Amino acid sequence: MQHNLVSDPDIFFRAPQSFNRFSDRQFLRYCLGGTLYMPSTRAVMDKIVARQMPDVLSMVMCFEDAIRAEDLGAGEANVIQQLGYLAEQVRTGALSNDDVPLIFLRVRSTEQFHSFAEKLTPELADILTGFVFPKFYSNNALDYLDLLAELNRKFDTPLYGMPILEGRAIAFRETRNAELTALLGILRDYHQYILNIRVGGTDFSSFFGVRRGIGSSIYDILPVRDALADILNFFGRAEEDYIVSAPVWEYFLAYKRDDLEKVMQIDLNRALRTNTAILNDAIDGLLREVALDKANGFTGKTVIHPSHLRYVNAMQAxxxxxxxxxxxxxxxxxxxxxxxxxxxxxxxxxxxxxxxxxxxxxxxxGVVEDERKMLALFRAGLEPQMSAAE
Structure with missing residues (x-):
């Protein structure tokens, strides 16, 4: 796999390197980029095999908030079927390891993680890149991490963890420092298994009864901004050596191809700074938030619409x-x-x-000459795709 694939190699001063789930962790942790979240009940692997979703290089199938509790059984059965199908395609040579996206499973709880882990086979584990741990607290962290370490030993294949820091103990100021201190201390012993630290901007917002608008950013919500700043203060320190991924962009609206033809002469950096209209409200809001994500030290971003992946990944160049x-x-x-x-x-x-x-x-x-070349990456080879929630 390779980010920012283009038909015109002259877009790059230096092209991006290829990667797959077996790449060295020190490199792989930078490669998630735009990560597509979808319900675990969705069937998408046939589109992956048919190469109909070329920008989906990192994806999470969710057993938690994306589905109803009563649909958990169906979600688990679907994930096992989907992973099995993908494993068979690799086994028969219809698909190479280099064409398999980084696939993560967002578990519902520690209990569900344990029960689902019993259903894993070596073939399924070998297709996975890892697991996402929601509502990750100091009082449940070891339950997640000990089992993750055990699965690495059992299947002898790299399976990574991505904790989501999104709970009340982090959202609320009076408990935040103690909770982050405890989590940092716990995670240090499992550093080799952690690919990314993720953050829950939507959950943080819910605790205060607020939500960012399509034309604003998560950084405009003051209590959420404070929580994100403190997470970066703990986990973004160079000596701790973690990669922290930015909060989800929760709007669906994508682009029209004609729009992209009109923006190639825009000074992207200036437009983002001055709130000049670029494409449409949702994409403009996404681009401005990604620019702030990067400025603050986040790498990559969760999205819920496949067509947004190209924008996130182009902005990482x-x-x-x-x-x-x-x-x-x-x-x-x-x-x-x-x-x-x-x-x-x-x-x-x-x-x-x-x-x-x-x-x-x-x-x-990859390396591009300037921000204008990022605009070229926005339109290179991108076609409209279905929303992950559709």
Whole structure:
């Protein structure tokens, strides 16, 4: 698999690298990009095999909030059937491992995780990339993580965990620091199994009875912004070495192809800063929020519409100026030097962790000359697709 596939290779100054679920974890954790959430009752693997969803490189099949409690049995049966079908396609050579998306299962609870794990076979485990743990608290973390470690040993294949920090103990200020401190201490012992830390912007909003509008961002909701800032303060520290993914964008509206032809001359960076209309309310809101996600240190984003994946992944691409600054910093032992474009100071030691991040993002999403080339990525090979909730 490869992010930001294009028919015109000249879009890139440096093309993204390919990856699959067996790639080295240090690289793979940057590769999730836009992650599509869908109910576990959906049947999509035939579209994956037919390559009808080329932008779906990372997906979560949800046993929790996306389905009703009474549909859990049907969801589990469907997931087992879907994974089995995909495993058979790989076994027979109809599909290669490089064509299998990163597939995660969002479990409903620790109890459901344990019961579902008993239904896993080596063939099914070998198709999975891992599990998503909702409502991840310090008092249930070990139940999730111990079983995850056990499954890695049992099946001898990499199965990763992605905890979602979204509970009341984190949302509310009086308990937040103690809970985040406890979680960080627990997760350190399982660091090798954690691919991403995820955050629950929708759950945080619900605790305060608010919801961001289509033209605003999650960062406009002050109590949610505070919770997200503190999560980054704990898990975004360079020395802790975690990748934190941005909150879900919860609107469906996608694009019309004619719209994309009209925006190729837009100064994207300026448009995002000045709230200039770009495509439509939902895409413009998504792009502005992704720009804020990146500025604050989030990598990738959860979406619920396949057509949004291209926008998220294009926005993860690195500009040539960023890439050359990062290379300069990583190739210099210390001190202060003028940037390659002579427009900023590169202070080697303080900027080194940023440079490592930019280098990893360049590997995963590619290097483009400037923001205008990101606009070219928006339209490259994208066709309208069905919503994950449809």
């Amino acid at each position: 690195v500009t040539r100026e960023e890439y050359e600054d990062a290379c300069q910093i990583l190739d210099t032992s210390g001190g202060v030097i003028k940037s390659t474009k002579s427009n900023k100071m590169n202070e080697i030691n303080p900027h080194r962790s940023w440079a490592r991040r930019i280098s990893a993002m360049a590997d995963a999403y």
